[in-house]
Amino acid sequence: MAHDAASHESSVKRIWYVFFLLTVLTTAEVILGIIKPTFLVEHKFLALKFLNWIFIILTLVKAYFITWAFMHMEGETKGLRRAVVWTAVFLICYLMFVLLVEGDYIHEVYKAGYVKYNF
C-alpha cells in the first residue's frame, strides 16, 4: 500500500512535468510564429520552409507526450500501442504525401499559364 501511494505521487509529478513541457513548446511555437525569423522563412527543405519544419516537429513532440503520458499509452501492451500508432502513422503519411504532391502539381499548372488569371 505504501508503495502504491509513492507511485501515485510520482505519476502526479510526471503529469505536471508534461504540462510544463507542453506549455513551453506551445509558447516557443507562438513566439516563432510572431517574429518569423527571416532566415527560417526564406530557406526551404523539401518544398517546406524551415520554420514550418520546426512547427511540425514540435507538434509531433507534443502529440507524443499527450498520447504517451496523458492517454497512458506507455502503460499499454506493445500490441495495442503498435496497432494504434503504426496504423495511424502509416495511413496519414501516405495520405499527406499523395495529396500535398498533387496540390503542388495543380499550383504549377496554374502558374505555368495553362489556366490564366485575369489581373
Added chain:
Amino acid sequence: MEATVVKTGTEGKTWGGGDHSPLKASYGKLMMWFFILSDALTFSGFLAAYGFSRYKFIDSWPVADEVFNHFPFLHGVDAPMYYVALMTFILIFSSVTMVLAVNAGHQMKKNKVIFYLFLTVIGGLIFLGSQAWEWKNFIQGTYGAVETKSGRIIQFLDTEGNRVALSDIATESTQRQAHDRSSGIWFSTDETLAAYTIDDIKQGFITKENLRIRIPKLDEKGHPIILNREQSLQTLSTDAIRVVEGANMYRNEYGTPLFANFFFFITGFHGFHVFTGVLINTIIFFNVILGTYERRGSYEMVEKVGLYWHFVDLVWVFVFTFFYLV
C-alpha cells in the same frame, strides 16, 4: 510498464465484454481506442484536404497572424495569435485536470475526482466560448478588401507596409439603404450590403497618395507582391469589382474562399467534438457524485472518457499548427 487488466465492475453484463481481454485492455477501453483511431483518420482526411487546397492556392492563402489578431478588451490593438495561444493553453490545462481526475480515480478518492472533473468541464466550456468569439471576429473581419474580376482578393497597405482599413480609404459612403421590411414593402430581405461601394473605395484611393495594393502573388522569396502607386491605380480601376468585408462561405477578405470554408468546417468539427466531450464529462461528473463508480469499485469509466478528452486536445494541437502557425 505492461498493463494489467482492470476489473470494471461490469463483468457478466451485456456490455461487460466477456471473459477474454485481448491486449490486456478491458472491452470498453479497447473500443475507445478503436473509435479514437478512426476519428483520428477522419481528422487527418480533413487536414490533408486542407493541405491539398493550400498547396494548390499557395499564392493567395491568407497569413494567419493577419487574420487572427484580436484579443478581448483590446480594441484596435494588433495582437497576432495571442488569444489562440491562450485557448490552446486552456485546452491543455483541462487535459491536465482530466488526467489528474483519472489518477485520483485509481486511488478511489471520490472527492478529488469530482473536483478535477469539475475543472475539466469548466475548461472545456471556456474553450467553446473562445471558439465562438474567434468565429465572430473572423466573420466580421478587420480591414476589408476588394475582389477582382477573376475572384481574387486584393488588400490595401500604406507606404510603411501596414494594412489599411476600408473606412480609412473611402472619404464618403454612397452605399444605398438595404431593403428591409421595416423601410418598405419588400418581398424578400436584401443581401448584406458592405459599408462602402466599390466606387467609394476607388475615389478614396485616388485622393490618398500613400496607399498601395497587395496582390495574391508571391515573389521568389515567398513574400506577397506589393504594387507601386501607378500599378495599384491601374489594377484598382480596371479589375476591382466588389467590396468584401469579413467572411462567409463564398468569399472572404483574407484570401482564397476555400480558406474560410476549411476554417469553418475543421474548427467547427473540432468544436463539435469539444461540445460532445463536455457533455460526456458532465454525465460522468454526476455519476461520480452519485457514487456509481464507487459502488462498482472501479473508476475506469473516468479513464475511458479521459481518453476521448485527451484525443480532442491532441486534435487541437494539430489544428492549431496547421491553421495558425504553418
